[in-house]
Amino acid sequence: xxxxxxxxxxxxxxxxxxxxRDWSERLLALSHSLYDEPETALxxxxxxxxxxxxxxxxxxxxxxxxxxxxxxxxxxRGSGELVLGLCAEYDAxxxxxxxxxxxxxxxxxxxxxxxxxxxxxxxxxxxxxxGTPAEEDIGGKVLLLEAGAFDDVAAAMMVxxxxxxxxGASSLAIxxxxxxxxxxxxxxxxxxxxxxxxxxxxxxxHTAIGLLRQQLPPGVVxxxxxxxxxQAVNVIPARTRARYExxxxxxxxxxxxxxxxxxxxxAGALATGATLELRPHGRDFAELRQDPYLTEAYVRAARExxxxxxxxDGQPLASTDMGNVSRQLPTLHPTIGYPxxxxxxxxxxxxxxxxxxxxxxxVLDGAIALGLVAVDLATSESQRRRLLDGVAARRPASGA
Numbered sequence: 001x002x003x004x005x006x007x008x009x010x011x012x013x014x015x016x017x018x019x020x021r022d023w024s025e026r027l028l029a030l031s032h033s034l035y036d037e038p039e040t041a042l043x044x045x046x047x048x049x050x051x052x053x054x055x056x057x058x059x060x061x062x063x064x065x066x067x068x069x070x071x072x073x074x075x076x077r078g079s080g081e082l083v084l085g086l087c088a089e090y091d092a093x094x095x096x097x098x099x100x101x102x103x104x105x106x107x108x109x110x111x112x113x114x115x116x117x118x119x120x121x122x123x124x125x126x127x128x129x130x131g132t133p134a135e136e137d138i139g140g141k142v143l144l145l146e147a148g149a150f151d152d153v154a155a156a157m158m159v160x161x162x163x164x165x166x167x168g169a170s171s172l173a174i175x176x177x178x179x180x181x182x183x184x185x186x187x188x189x190x191x192x193x194x195x196x197x198x199x200x201x202x203x204x205x206h207t208a209i210g211l212l213r214q215q216l217p218p219g220v221v222x223x224x225x226x227x228x229x230x231q232a233v234n235v236i237p238a239r240t241r242a243r244y245e246x247x248x249x250x251x252x253x254x255x256x257x258x259x260x261x262x263x264x265x266x267a268g269a270l271a272t273g274a275t276l277e278l279r280p281h282g283r284d285f286a287e288l289r290q291d292p293y294l295t296e297a298y299v300r301a302a303r304e305x306x307x308x309x310x311x312x313d314g315q316p317l318a319s320t321d322m323g324n325v326s327r328q329l330p331t332l333h334p335t336i337g338y339p340x341x342x343x344x345x346x347x348x349x350x351x352x353x354x355x356x357x358x359x360x361x362x363v364l365d366g367a368i369a370l371g372l373v374a375v376d377l378a379t380s381e382s383q384r385r386r387l388l389d390g391v392a393a394r395r396p397a398s399g400a
Contacts, residue, residue, distance in 0.1 A: 009379040012119045015373035020115040023058075024364055027111045030054060030375050031363050032355045034103035038086035041137030044071040046344055047090040048131055051075075055129060058063030058114055067147030073131035074149060075113065078120025082384055083391070085128045086113050086154035087322065089135045089160075099351035100136065101161020102290050104362050105314045108159050108336070111367025116374050123378040128153060132321070135389035138251035138282025139321035145328060151394070154387035155294060155330040155377060158322065160336030161359070163344060165302060167295045169335070172247040173254040174319035176281035179205075179224075180267060183274040185238040195236030197276045199229050205268035211242075212264060219315055220257050221247040226233040244280060247319055251286045251327075269342055286323035287316070291330035292381060294373060301372035309334070318345075329390060332373065334342065336362045 020027070030050060039047050047070040060075040088109040089102040096106075114128040120127050130149055135139040150156065183196030209222050215224070225245030230237030246261050247333045248254040262278065269276035292342030302309045312335075322333045343349030353359060379384045 003325060008122075008290045009375065012123060012375045012379070013372055015118050016115040016375060017368045018113050019118040020364060020367045020371060023111060025116045026054060027107050027114070027363055027367065031103045031107035031112060031360065033356045033358060034090055034106060035098050038097035039090075040094050041070070041091045042071060043136035044091050044133050045145070047071070047106070048073055048133065049324060051088060051090065051106060051129075051131055053155040054110065054361045055113065058117060059119070060113070060129070062068050067144045067149055069133055069140060071131070071133040072144060075129040075131070076126055077113070077117040080120060080124035080125045080126050080350035081214070082124055082378055083126040083128050083154055083390060084116070084377065085130050085156040086149060086370065087141065087158040088129055088131045089158070090131070091134055091136050092170065093136055093346065096346070096348050097351050098354045099347055099382070100345045101354060101359070102135070103354055104161040104336070104359050104366070108370065109364030111363060112157070112370035112374070115367060115371035119375065121374065122345055126372070130156075134282070135321055139285055139324070141321040142283035142285070142324045145324055150329065151324060152391060153329060155291070155332070155390050156317060156322070156325050157294065157332040157370050158336040159334055159336040159362075159370060160274045160320075161345070161354075162337050163340045163342070163350070164337035165309040165314040166337075167299055167305050167309055167334040168290055169288065169321050169333075170193045170290075170316040171285075172221070172249060172316050172319045173251040173285060173287045173323065174245055174247045174252055175258055175284040176243060176245045177246070178279045178281045179244060180277040181240045181269065181274040183209065183238050183272065186236045188234045188236055189323050192236055195238070196238050196273045198240040198272070200239040201272040201274040201276070202226060202229070203268075204241060204271050205265045207268050208264035209261060212260060216257065217253070218248040220253070222261055249287060251284065251317070263358055283324070285321045286318045286327050288323040288333060289331065290328075290333060293390070294330055294332035294377075296368055297373045302334075302365070304372070307336075307365060314362060328394065329385065332370075338362045338367045338369060380393060
């Protein structure tokens, strides 16, 4: 089966861009609505419904609540053999709303899906929008990978809001624990020796981690918060709780470093007599590995739209569950920038610009650029074959 080439390819590109612009009012309304009603990880019920409703209006087949995640969704258009996945994020941060710009991320992916829907049949595509909750917490993409949502996807793409445009970045692998120490209560003045101080155990562990940092390799980061430190100041704390995260340049390094951090928590229990419970919080995120061809195609598309894109180098600092996707299939995860007054993500100052004119332009430019990358993939015989072969290679062998 042959697909669009030459002039037909140019027509497809123009159709994608014009289709995104035709939907621009609805897309920007979606971005603003997500921004105005921020919902945190696994509570994104209204946000997911807004995306699902819009795509159903556009003729997509929508499945809500996939992978046993009530706020995840799948939406498809087309029936071509080449399945391209567009990951939509829409979870916000506790207390500071869309301070990571996921309203922009999500709306841009929805826009790309709408643009590509107009050319899916002529290009032999299936457009698959994957609504991925809880990126800021347990990692919805990892759970959806495990549930098979990406099994037929040949390449996965999204853009991420940022203060500037960049491509090629990696990310840190990350794993999180929920920690509980249990001791025994007693009156803090009358008989403190009869208690087992769970807060002391946490303090010792926190101190041990601080000392460990000198011995950690470059790029490894450990950070945490104490979420419960006791109930009354005159009672020896019988229970303390915390959440800690460990980040490392690769998933393999993360596994090694985490054992050293675990020893710090075990030391707190040993020194105080408290009991320790360590529970994984969500799934580990792998480091991000971006596909070179997709990156080059994106740079070309972004420059056509008048955007200045720089190659990201240096030590990765953040983490994303898109890393797990990238270890399974070709992945694109550039940042798309807009003026934020110098503020970086995860701050109220960054959040304040989430529905600015610059953010609105990022939604539409991001949607068009992702759509143009998809047209590039669908109309390049070599890339099309590479991607389809990759899907075939991931399928489990049939038979005994």
